[in-house]
Amino acid sequence: MTVLGVRALNRAMLVRQSLLERSKWSVPEAVARLCGVQAQEPQEPFVGLWSRLSGFEVGMSDAALTGRAVVRTHLMRRTVHLVAARDALAWRSRHEAMLRQKVLGVYRSELAGLDLEEVARAGREVMSDGCARTMRELAEALEGRWPAVSRRALGELVVAALVPMAQLPPRGLWKVRAGVRNLPLETWLGCEVDPPAERGDPVGRELVRRYLAAFGPATTADVRAWCGLAGLPAAVRELEPELVSFRDERGRRLWDLVEAPRPDPDTPAPVRFLPAFDNAILGYRDRSRVIDEAHLGLSVAGLRAVLVDGRVAATWTYGRGWLEVAPLRPLSRAEREEVEAEGWVLAGFLEEGVERVRILKAG
Template identity: 70%
Template sequence: MTVLDSRALNRATLARQHLLTRGDTSVPEAVAHLCGLQAQEPHEPFIGLWSRLADFTPAHLDEALTGRTVVRTHLMRRTVHLVTSDDALAWRARHDTMLRQRVLGTYRRELAGIDLEEVAAAGRAVMADQRPRTMTELVQAVEDRWPGPPRRALGELLVAALIPMAQLPPRGLWHQTAGVRNLPLATWLARDVDPLPDGDGDPVGQRLLRRYLAAYGPAASADLRAWCGLAGLPAAVRAARDELVVFRDERGRELLDLPDAPRPHPDTPAPVRFLPAFDNAILGYHDRSRIIDAAHLGLSVAGHRTVLVDGRVTATWTVRSRQLHISPLRPLTAPEQEAVHAEAETLRTFLDEDIEQVRLTTET
């Protein structure tokens, strides 16, 4: 069986993520291919798409959000994701159990003994007037019936688990600051969430698997679980297995992939890329060694924006005091510094935040 080393896996990931060569697809097509972008920080997806798409402008994503082809919603790992409207409706029912379990796991004591179906029915009744509400407003409308749980616990149960919700614009629009206003997905998109199909084989899970591999493969089953947060996908993997190819990584893990998906030569040059906080190119795996060193794993979950040099996380970046600060995690060669600085200058222009200077720290 073919063994793929970390560099081969890195180049495959970069190619699938449009980080080896910027793509020329539309925003909805890119969001669909990437299986969504993590978006709890509202403006970070703009940076993620800028790094991946040629000629991307913020207006393209604004138009997709206001035009309802892309939507902000709780989905993978119970985090807010930017996904296409079609995917939100097709995938939500498959995530329902996980979303409930994660909220109940966080607030197990506070929500003990509560009847979830009663709470869901009450929340849907409140939202039936099709008026967008904040989480606080929704909780205030039902809390007389459930005075025990803290507002935060009851609110997250309603908007992140029990009722499939969209977070409406202007939340998530470029250079706009807005609180979260919720509306049921079915109301916002004028279409009900797709029900789970009857029968064996988990067809929705199989589609998730194939879509994941197209954007993240080759990958192990554990990577798939880490990306979506779903534990119950073994049936989907078994059902799709005959259509997949199998590799091993250097640790002996079995890696699954689509037969015709790109797997560039490990020596393929990789350009400098600036990634936003919580980018799924890093977080979309259980084993992240293909893109980030073990010593820096904490950066990927702490909200640090990162810089890829030769395909790997090699620096962090931030904007403060009208400067774009880049802090390398290892010494950079002179050509690497030049490439990082050049990409940073294009990012400075894109961000349009009156950034006066790019500052690259040379000490590590």
């Protein structure tokens, strides 16, 4: 079985994530091809899309969100993602059990013995008037029926687990600070959420296909780390006849779509600035294809990353009038020049009147 080294896996990830060359996708197409964009921090997706799309302008993303082509919702790993509207409707039922388990795990003692279906019905009744509500407002409307449960636990249970919700704009619009106001996904999109499959696991199989198209080659553990779902190894086994397999350098089996691109490991990779929590890093159980073990903590700490030769080599931050890059390793003169050049382009996109792009010494 062919062995794929770290650079081969890295280049495969970069081309599928549109990080080798910017694509001409529309925002809804990009969000769909990327299997959603991590959007827990509302402003971060803009840099992620800018780094991937040719000619990207912030108005494109705002229009996709207000036009309901994409939607902010709790999905993979119970985090908020920007997801294509059709995917949100198709995938939500497959994520239902995981979303409930995540909330119950946090508030197990408070929610013990609660009839979840009764709570879900009550939540839908409150939201049936079509008015968007904050989580607190929804919890306040329900707390009289379950006075022993804290508002936070009750609100998170309904909003993040029991009732498929959309977080409405202006939350998630460019440079707009707005609290979270929720509306049932079906109300916002005008379509019903797809029901659970009656036979087999077609949604699970489709999730595996889509994941591999955006992130492969990958192990079954990588697939589960991306979405947080159980049962997908069975979906992989069912798909085996239409997949190709490899081994990584540690002997683990990797799965991929037959026709998916796998560039030469020596393909040059340009500098790319990534936002916090980008799925190019978080989308794997084993993140060694893109980040060194010593720096794994950065990927979950909310630090923004700079890819140099396809790997996380620095972090970056900015404020009004400045953009600063902190290398994690010594950069060559050519690398520093490329990082600085891309930093100036990013500074122009951020529109912060940046007058200084500074690259610090490696710490």
